[in-house]
Amino acid sequence: MNAVEVGIIRVTSSCKGCDHCTSICATGAISGEMGEKHHIDLKKCISCGQCLINCPFSAIEDTSMVDTVKRALADPDLFVVVQEAPAVRVALGEEFGLAPGTNVKGKMYAALRRLGFDRVYDTEFAADLTIMEEGTELIHRVFKHLGVAGFEHAGPLPQFTSCCPAWIKYAEDKFPDLLPHISSAKSPQQMFGPIAKTYAAQKLNVHPTKMFVVSVMPCTAKKYECNRPEMMASGYKDVDAVITTRELAAIIKEAGIDFVNLPDETADNLVGLSTGAATIFGTTGGVMEAALRTAYELLSGQTLGKVELHNVRGLKPVREATIDIPIKDLGRTLPVNVCVVTGIKHVDGVIEEVLAGRSPYHFIEVMNCPGGCVNGGGQPIRRDTY
C-alpha cells in the first residue's frame, strides 16, 4: 500500500484522550474531545511527528519500514547504501545512555557497516549539494530582483527553504499561492537518492535496479517524502526506505552491537564527504548559515574570515538578520535580509507578509519542528525531569 495514502502517523489504542497533542499539532489534524480516543486526519497531517514525541503515553506511532530494510540487507543481490542526516549523530547516542548532544558520528558509521550496509555515505554530502543548488537559485532570484539581464526566469523573492518535507506539505495544503517562493531544490535526502542511483551507481558499476537506498532520519515526514510519487528522478524510486534515529537504535540493539565501545570510523568516499556547513543543517538556522557562507563567498569573491553567523542561531521561533554582501559582478553591496522560522506554528505571520508583498526578506528558512531537525519526530524521546 502507498504510505502517502495510509499516512505515517497514527494514534494507537493506548490513547487516553488526555488531549495534550491537539495543542502540539499545528495543522489541526488531530481531533477528539478530552476523554475519547483521538484521531489523525491524514489529509491535514503533515507527518512531522511532533505529537508522537510529545505524547505522554507513547500512544502515537509512525509507519515502520524497518522490515523492508532488513529484507534488503539480507538480500545478497541488492547493493544497499545508507545515508544519515546530520541531526542523527548528536542524538543516536542517547538511546545508548550517552548525554544529548554527544557526537557519535564515527560509531554510527561503524554500526551501519556492521549491520551490513554495502556503502555508508552521508546525507551531509547531499546537504552540501543542496547548498550549491539552492544557494545558486537564491542568487538568481536576487539578480532578477535587481534587474540583471539573463535572470528573467528566476522565481520571486523572498525564497523559502525546501529541506523540510513537513513544511512543504504545510505550504502545499494551506498556502498554494506561496509555492513559487519555495526553492525548487530538493531536500538533501531526495538529492542523495537520484545521485546515488545515477552517478554513484555508474562509478560503482552497480545497476540502479540492484541499488537500495536507505536513509536514517531524525524525522517521520521523511518517510512521507520518499514516497511522494515524483521522487523518482533517477527513473526508480530515489530513496527506497527511511528509518528514524529511534529505529536505527533499535536495530543496533537487536543486532547485539556494543554501540558505545565501537571504534570511530569514517564514511565511504565518493558521495560521503561532508563539511561543517552541512553538519549544522540539523539545527534551526543551520541551512541559512550554510547558504550564507557559500553565497557570500561566491558573490563577493572574497574568503570569509569568520564563518559563524551568530545572529541566525538560537531557539527563538522567529529570528531575523541582515548581512551585507558585496556583489563583485555588480560592483555594489547588497544588504541581504534573512529570516529563520522554527516551529511551524510561527510561520503564518511571515507568510502573510510575503503574500501581501510587504516582506522585507530575501531568504527565509522554515523548519517544522521547534529547534529544527535535532528535535524531529524521529528522534529519541526524552522525558527529562530535572
Added chain:
Amino acid sequence: MVSILAEKGGITRRQFFKGAGVLAVVAVVAGVFAKIGIDMFKVSDDYIAKRAAGLYTLDEKMAIRKSHENPEIIQLYKDFLSPGEVKPMTEKAHHLLHTRYGQDIPALLEELRHYQGEAA
C-alpha cells in the same frame, strides 16, 4: 435517664491553630506541586539546545566548513552534473535535483515519464 447529648460550640486556641495549620499545609503542598510542574516544564526542552550545541561543536571541528569547498561536490559537478566545470542548475541538475510543488506535480510526473522513455 433519657437525654440528648451534643457538643458545645467554641474551640480552643490549640484547635484553631490545628485547623488553620492543616489549611496552611494544604496551601504549601499545592505550591510545591505547582513548583514541580513548572520545574519539569522548564527542563523538558533543554535537550534541544544540547543537541544543537553538539552540531555546532562538530562544525567547528570539521576541516572544511563551506559547502562549495567540498572536494566530492566539486568532483560530482565536474564529472557528472556539469562536465568540466562547477556549475549548479544545469539541465541535468534540474532534472535530478529540483522539483515542483502542489498543482505542478502532475506536469512534473509527465516530464519524468517522458525522461524515462528517452533514457530507455
Added chain:
Amino acid sequence: MSDVKGKVLKHGEQTRTMHWLHLICFLILGLTGIGFYWNIGWINDLFGGPANASLVHRWTAVVFTAGPAIYILLNFERFSKFIDTISTFTRDDIQWLKTMGGYIPFLKGKVPPQDKYNAGQKILGWVVILGCLLFILTGFPMWLWRHAVSPAFLDFCYTVHFWDAMIMMLAVLGHFFLAAIHPQSRVEFSSMMLDGYVDAGVTAHHNAKWFANLSKLE
C-alpha cells in the same frame, strides 16, 4: 449493652449533607474513572460516551472539590475540632491499633476507651484528606493545563491520580464495610447517613472518652 439511655448528636446537618455530597461525587468519579482507565464501554455509554463521561467526571470533580471547601469555610470550628481529634494520638490509640479495635477475632486483648473517633477512623480521616488533595492537585492540571504542561508532568499526574484512586477506593470500601455492614459498627450508620444521632449506650461503649467529656459538660 449499657445502662445509659438516650441519644447523642454526633454529626450536624451540614456535616451530613457534605458527607452525602462527597459520597455521591466519589461514586460517580470512581465509576467514570474506572471506565476511562480500563476503557469499559458500558460505563462510558452510561454517561453518553467517553467524551461526555469525561465531562461528567470533571464537573463532578468541581463539586467534589468545592463542596468540602465551602463546608470548611462555613464550619471552620467543626473542622478544627475534627483535625484536633484526628491529630491526637494517645497510648489508647496505639493500643486500639494493636488490638485492631477488637474487630479481628484472633487478636486478643482489651480494647482501650476511644475518643469521638477511634484510631482507625483517625487514620482514615488522614487518608481521605491526603487522597482528596492529591486528586485535586493532579486532576485539575490534567484538565485545565493539559495543553500547557510538559508530557512528563502529565504522565506523572495521570499515574498519581490512578494509584490515588485505587488506594482511595479500597479505603472507602473498608470504610463502607465497617460503617454499613459489620454488625458491631453499623450501629453508627444513622449518625452520618440519616438523622445524625447515635444511641447513647453505643457511644458510651465505642467512644467512651468522648462520651465522658460530653456528659461532664451536661
